[in-house]
Amino acid sequence: MSTQKILNGNQTIAEAVRQIDPDVMAAYPITPSTAIVETIAKFKADGLISGEFVCPESEHSAMSVCIGAASAGGRVMTATASQGLALMWEMLYIAAGLRLPIIAAIANRSLSAPINIHGDHSDTMGARDSGWIQIYSEGCQEAYDNFLQAFRIAEHLDVRTPVLVGLDGFIISHSMEVITVEDDDEVKKFVGEYKPVYPLLDTSRKMTVGPIDFTDYYFEHKRNQIEGIENSPPVIEAVGKEFGQKFGREYGFFEEYRMDDAEICIVVMSSAAGTCKDAIDEMRSEGKRIGLVKPRVFRPFPHHKIADVLKKQKAVAVLDRSSSPGAFGAPLFTEIRSALYDYTERPKIVNYVYGLGGRDIKVEHFKEVALKLEKIADTGKVEEIYGYINLRE
Amino acid sequence: MKKENWKELTIGTINLDAGNSVKNLTGTWRSGKKPEFIEGNCIHCFFCWLYCPHFAILVEGDKVKGINYDYCTGCGICSVECPPKEKAIVMVKEEIKLIERSAK
Ligand code: SF4
């Protein structure tokens, strides 16, 4: 039987870890993900989990432990944020290159300088080309659900690619929510038994993991790696459906909110989507035809699916909680704008950066965005492609 | 040797033909100098064997027997580490025969 529990995002991840009980958990504490690591350590001390808990001297080493343990054949997870994820950088690429289905919970936080401990997506967006699958959560329930699904996606034989699950620092990691925690046995059944491919501990087989490639093999190995994430969309879809059948909460690549007859639309990920839904409800009651698209899976990006939904809109605003200095817009925007390029029918599209370093985004801000979208829809003209929300100008 | 295309490779860079570096004749890297073993000076301390980065020191029982030129890159470490005053390994000039080597 499932139970209702009052948990914050970090406790929610720790609870999922307790239920799955991976073979190895290696992590170094960093705000705002510390409580994940701390709670797992407590579970271990209390004898509630049997997996190994390793607390090395840095995040670089934590990911290295994960890589070693996963190569050995273990089911492995970690948790980190911000500078911690940045310190893992080179190991992230190695985990993906070795096709190790490691799971990481990331309490999204800004990057220095200036130093700041609050939530934005700079950390995981920086890792967007590392080869990891990226799934973002709107609240604690989604963080829990996404984390459970992450194992099934990563470990699927066609995929075998690491997955990170993002939960906004503080806004989700430290906020209490009543969530449905599924029954331990049902979770174990859903996640299933882990069968490693080519584990190093299988001494009956002679093999080398991570050998050097020169110009004659590197390219082929990289293409071979890319195949894993390219195989993942049908798996992500099937796992999201099966999760829905089993636990009543179905997931896809993105959520459409009040999009049926919408003419203008806001695209925003993670916790801000919750606030945006309130804003849209209010504007809908005023008769505005506005909707929300909330991407859940950022890597692999569902280009065609999202373009199919957005192409009929008159105006679209993509909101990014990270910046990409010098680029043609922030990460989410460039993906979506590029996805729409192949369509003759396509909306006017603008990009707003919001919430860096944990800056609030409120209902009123979404209403300001809607006003701008209405003007663009009416005039058919975009005066400024990029802008910033709730910034002192 | 036929090289696999990307679909034929084992996932995760795994090489199931472990130990195949034996086919990689690193001796072809030698350029200009090679070690020469002078058996009479050798005290069989095995320093050369310990230090050689390519396992290119030939050994029989508890005696050093010479150099395996298929894998010796000519780095000279063995000669530097060799302790006797009259060294048992000296680096000598080697003429490079490109054709002969690449034929291996
Ligand atoms: S020259 Fe270098 S590679 Fe050759 S035998 Fe001596 S130590 Fe080994």
Ligand code: SF4
């Ligand atoms: S280091 Fe010199 S003396 Fe010692 S075993 Fe090698 S060749 Fe002989």
